[in-house]
Amino acid sequence: MEFQNTLEFAQKLDKEDKLHSYRDEFYFPKVNGKQVIYFTGNSLGLQPKRTKKFVDEVMTDWAELAVEGHFHADKSWWDYHERLAAPLAKVVGAKTEEVSVMNTLSVNLHLLMVSFYRPTQKRFKILCEEKAFPSDQYMLKSQVRFHGLNPDDAIVEVKKREGENHWRTEDVLAKIKEVGDELALVLIGGVNYYNGQVFDMETITKAGKDAGAFVGWDLAHGVGNVALKLNEWGADFAAWCSYKYMNSGPGHASGIYINEKYLGKEDIPRFEGWWGTKKETRFLMKPEFEPMENADAWQISNAPILAMAPYLASLEMFEEVGMEVLIEKRTTIVAYLEFILHEIDAEVDGSFEIITPADRGCQLSVFLHGHGKELFDFLMKNGVITDWREPNVIRLAPAPFYCSYEDMYRFGQLLKKGILEK
Ligand SMILES: Cc1ncc(COP(=O)(O)O)c(C=O)c1O
Structure with missing residues (x-):
């Protein structure tokens, strides 16, 4: 699939997403009154409302x-x-x-x-x-x-x-x-x-x-x-x-x-x-x-x-x-996240290095060369929940049950802003 780094394209993928209705089945934390972009389902998954x-x-x-x-x-x-x-x-x-x-x-x-x-x-x-x-x-x-x-x-x-x-x-x-x-x-x-x-x-x-x-x-x-x-x-x-x-x-x-x-x-x-x-x-x-x-x-x-x-x-x-549908979405959303990272990297010369090999599941670990913890802090303050691992790695896991393609697009825009504002 030819990806595009636009809001319209991300929203189109969301419309086609078989799991899209499941997003509403989960509680999302809020930062500054806005629902967060949640990348830490690899650490603690969100609470399903039915629980x-x-x-x-x-x-x-x-x-x-x-x-x-x-x-x-x-x-x-x-x-x-x-x-x-x-x-x-x-x-x-x-x-x-x-x-x-x-x-x-x-x-x-x-x-x-x-x-x-x-x-x-x-x-x-x-x-x-x-x-x-x-x-x-x-x-x-x-x-x-x-x-x-x-x-x-x-x-x-x-x-x-x-x-x-x-x-x-x-x-x-x-x-x-x-x-x-x-x-x-x-x-x-x-x-x-x-x-x-x-x-x-x-x-x-x-x-x-x-x-x-x-x-x-x-x-x-x-x-x-x-x-x-x-x-x-x-x-x-x-x-x-x-x-x-x-x-x-x-x-x-x-x-x-x-x-x-x-x-x-x-x-x-x-x-x-x-x-x-x-x-x-x-x-x-x-x-x-x-x-x-x-x-x-x-x-x-x-x-x-x-x-x-x-x-x-x-x-x-x-x-x-079923796992098949989850894996199908996971594969696409992780590929879209990777695409967004490359796009933003090219725009702002971010020097990101994805250290996750091709044999991967839901998680991309990204070496933020040249950017310190302040970029991570900027993301967290702006409602992107991710985690930081020494020496300079953020882990991004867009869990297919509740993460959207629009989340990936918006994350890219915030990442760009965080780098440009440094
Ligand atoms: C790979 C791995 N092993 C073991 C553990 C420890 O889990 P627990 O505290 O539930 O024993 C974790 C926790 O995150 C983990 O990621």
């Missing part, structure tokens, strides 16, 4: 039914989480039984490593990307130390090449080969939080499995953003948060995927609690743990219903729309 109804329903059930809500609420609480598995499985390309919702992301990755990081004297190394999201770095180091090992020996990072801003698949594969039969686990952020790169999860999963390792993915930035086929790829496990592209509210429940071949097993190492034991016998309060036949076996505590209600609301919207 309140789902939360209120739980509050009302609690007020009116108290403990009886566990079994007699319209959406009973004891099995509330089960309502999320089927729609969520579609989003991540898994079978319903492979998906569960529980806890929060870092907690879940730790719990999954109980099952999938089992170092032996020979096979003890974890392969990850360099400069992984800090929580992942802390997680991996603490897991390694927990097993009495030294992170310097056990953690192998795949580096970017000198002068490059992205990882090359061939370098990941070469590292997997090099570590060989010392490799216990590959655990990478499927979509990188900093540069927005989408890793070739299929190829890397296959290589990790061929090397005899477990392969897991942190999909915080991948879920609801890119096409995922966890079951088809044969990944062992994955976990993600729900508050970014899935719009489920700050710190709310996380999802997990566990490959079907590990389900229904009693002998797999796992931290267990009463919500993982078979629901048919759970309330008989027996001492024996009989794992649920699905990923719910990894659940430990009873489900935090108020943290799940917004996820159920969000999944209703994903069901209505």
